[in-house]
Amino acid sequence: MIAIKKLKVNLGGFTLQDINLDIKPGEYFIILGPTGAGKTVLLEAIAGLYPVLEGEVWINGREVTKLNPEKKGIGIVYQDQALFPHLSVEGNIAFGLRLRKYPKQEIKAKIAAMAETVGIPHLLKRSPVTLSGGERQKVALARALVTEPKVLLLDEPLGALDPETRERMQRELREVHRRLKVTTIHVTHDFEEAVALGHRVAVLNDGSIAQVGTPEEFLRQPSSEFVARFALSRNIFTGRAEDGENGCALIDIGGVRLRAITESRGEVRLSLRPEDILISQEPLQSTARNCFQGMVTDIADRGSVVYVTVTLPPDFVCLITRQALDELELRKGVRAWITFKASAIHVF
Numbered sequence: 001m002i003a004i005k006k007l008k009v010n011l012g013g014f015t016l017q018d019i020n021l022d023i024k025p026g027e028y029f030i031i032l033g034p035t036g037a038g039k040t041v042l043l044e045a046i047a048g049l050y051p052v053l054e055g056e057v058w059i060n061g062r063e064v065t066k067l068n069p070e071k072k073g074i075g076i077v078y079q080d081q082a083l084f085p086h087l088s089v090e091g092n093i094a095f096g097l098r099l100r101k102y103p104k105q106e107i108k109a110k111i112a113a114m115a116e117t118v119g120i121p122h123l124l125k126r127s128p129v130t131l132s133g134g135e136r137q138k139v140a141l142a143r144a145l146v147t148e149p150k151v152l153l154l155d156e157p158l159g160a161l162d163p164e165t166r167e168r169m170q171r172e173l174r175e176v177h178r179r180l181k182v183t184t185i186h187v188t189h190d191f192e193e194a195v196a197l198g199h200r201v202a203v204l205n206d207g208s209i210a211q212v213g214t215p216e217e218f219l220r221q222p223s224s225e226f227v228a229r230f231a232l233s234r235n236i237f238t239g240r241a242e243d244g245e246n247g248c249a250l251i252d253i254g255g256v257r258l259r260a261i262t263e264s265r266g267e268v269r270l271s272l273r274p275e276d277i278l279i280s281q282e283p284l285q286s287t288a289r290n291c292f293q294g295m296v297t298d299i300a301d302r303g304s305v306v307y308v309t310v311t312l313p314p315d316f317v318c319l320i321t322r323q324a325l326d327e328l329e330l331r332k333g334v335r336a337w338i339t340f341k342a343s344a345i346h347v348f
Contacts, residue, residue: 001025001150001151002021002057002058002059002185003021003022003023003056003058004020004021004022004023004055004058005055005056005057005058006018006019006054006056007019007020007042007052007054007055009042009045009050009052009053010053014038015207016038016042016207017207018208019042019055019209020209021202021209023183024183024199025183026181027183027200028174028184028197028199029199029200029201029202030185030187030197030198030200030215031185031187031201031204032187032188032194032201032202032204032218032230033203033205033230035189037204037207038206039155039188039189039204040156041207042204043076044155045057046074046151047072047074047076048064049069052065059150060150072150072151073149073150074149074151074153075096075144075145075151075152076144076152076154076155077137077152077153077154077155077157078140078156079155079159079160081128081136081137081139083136083139083143084128085128085129087128088124088125088126088127088128089120089123089124089125089126089127089128089139090124090125092128092139092140092143093111093114093115093124093139093142093143093146094107094146096144096146110146111142111146114145114146117145117176117179117180118138118176119138120135120138120142123135123138132165133161133165134161134168137157137158137161137169138169138172141173141176145176145182149182150182151182151183151184151185152182152183152185153184153185153187154173154184154185154186154187155187156189159188159190166193170197173186173197174197191218191219191230191231194215195219198214198215199214200212200213200214201213201218203218203230205226205230210226211227220273221346221348222271222346222348223348224348225348228346228348232274233272233273233274234273234274234307234317235272235273235274235316235317236269237254237270237272237314238253238267239251239253239258239267239270240266241260241262241264241265242265243265244259247261248261248289248342249261249263249265251268251345251347253314254314255313256312256313258270258290258342258345259289259290259342260342260345260347261342261343261345264347268347269347270347270348271345271346271348272340272344272345272346273319273344274307274317276341276344277316277317277319277338277340278318278339278340279310279324279328279330279336279337279338280328280336280337280339281328281329281336283337283339284337287341288339288340288342290339290340290345291337292312292337292338293336293338294311294312294336294337294338295334295335295336296308296309296310296331296333296335296336297310297311297315297332298332299325299331299332301322303322304321304322305319305321306319306321306322306324306325307319308320308325308330308336318338
């Protein structure tokens with residue numbers, strides 16, 4: 001559906017370089033990365049809003065690199081919605097259709113159908129300035145989709161919303177995509193948003209692609225320390241791997257020897273997600289190959305969940321619920337056991 005080949009864009013002191021992506025028809029594709037990584041530049045280069053120094057953009061087998069967005073069949077939704085305040089909701093949605101000179105009756109029918117799809121038929125006569133953030137985002141989405149674009153580009157569409165509205169809009173974006181099946185490229189810096197929405201994810205760092213894969217691969221199999229840190233693996237170590245027993249390698253991370261499933265030997269980097277570590281007051285009877293006792297040195301409350309640091313040394317950050325924290329009576333200075341599987345360790 002979309003092929004991006006060796007794309008290069010230069011914006012003064014910033015360069016987007018050697019971008020290669022293949023996005024499938026009907027895919028919900030996420031471009032993920034920190035602020036300043038080049039996410040919006042990439043999105044707007046695909047749209048044709050930035051001049052491309054090198055490379056090509058193909059849509060449906062057609063090379064469209066230098067075409068304007070409307071000639072590429074692209075719809076765009078920005079974080080700030082960019083609605084026209086002097087037009088009603090209905091007028092905003094109709095804008096692209098009127099530019100394309102659709103007949104009045106067809107415009108009316110398309111607006112009604114799209115308003116129903118995104119759940120805003122009751123807002124059509126309202127002014128955008130009277131709407132909530134979530135409602136404005138729905139209007140912007142309807143305006144982009146009503147012209148039936150081949151590709152929908154979303155630039156941080158949920159970034160300005162409060163947590164409850166953001167979560168609701170994630171559900172609604174999933175439902176709209178399920179109904180319309182339009183190929184979508186969604187830019188965000190929020191990895192939880194990426195996991196919730198994306199079929200696949202491209203992680204962008206400093207103008208280059210760091211990793212492409214499913215959300216599960218991004219979380220469980222980061223390709224580099226940057227990706228592991230950005231995905232909040234939190235437990236990232238350097239060690240030396242050598243042959244172990246029963247199909248496991250032994251990795252020494254400074255006096256602590258971990259059992260891991262890997263073919264790598266010698267100096268390695270590894271990550272371990274905090275939710276993959278179990279905490280207990282006594283050693284657990286389980287098939288997990290790694291079990292160590294340490295001391296609780298930090299407890300970071302995040303509301304419904306808590307990050308607990310257990311120091312052996314080194315430090316291991318574990319994720320548990322508040323209920324588990326209370327039941328285990330964990331506090332700074334107490335001894336605790338941590339347990340995790342050899343397969344939970346990812347070596348890169």
